């Protein structure tokens with residue numbers, strides 16, 4: 001997939017570029033890298049009819065609920081110490097983070113098939129199609145409920161089978177000569193706050 005300058009033909013169009021589905025799903029997977037969930041990191045990316053990304057989200061604690069204070073455990077049945085009480089799913093965060101008026105006829109890309117709570121919000125938002133990679137909870141009642149609602153509401157869903165298992169992001173690609181000669185120094189970020197996606201300051 002990634003060709004180095006040495007073996008790349010610089011006189012004709014690249015052939016190994018990402019196709020749209022891969023690009024949007026990879027964007028969802030990149031967003032998932034922001035998740036603090038120790039067990040499962042999920043990202044979601046919403047795309048409009050013009051193939052413009054209009055919303056991105058990942059699973060995380062709600063606004064104002066510090067992710068180093070709220071429990072990330074799921075081992076306990078003690079309701080208040082179980083993360084499932086609190087975590088906002090990636091799909092809902094992508095929907096509430098939308099940067100357009102409405103999501104009518106949009107497509108949603110998400111790693112895991114949406115649960116029933118997200119399915120309700122997806123339907124209400126106007127999203128018309130869901131692309132996912134894994135349906136590993138297909139046997140669970142909440143997934144069956146999701147599909148029942150999607151079928152009734154006319155929301156299509158389709159599993160994506162990626163052409164390759166991995167897409168590598170290599171920061172040194174943009175300046176191959178210089179960056180590969182540099183000692184590996186940490187990338188400095190000017191973002192002082194590592195707050196979650198709703199923290200804008």
Ligand SMILES: Nc1ccn([C@H]2C[C@H](O)[C@@H](COP(=O)(O)O)O2)c(=O)n1
Nearest residue numbers: 039040042059087089090112113114
């Ligand atoms: N479609 C989905 C499915 C799951 N999530 C989130 C919810 C939790 O933070 C995590 C699943 O945790 P697990 O039960 O695997 O420990 O993934 C989501 O955002 N969207």
Ligand SMILES: [Zn+2]
Nearest residue numbers: 089114115118
């Ligand atoms: Zn959900």
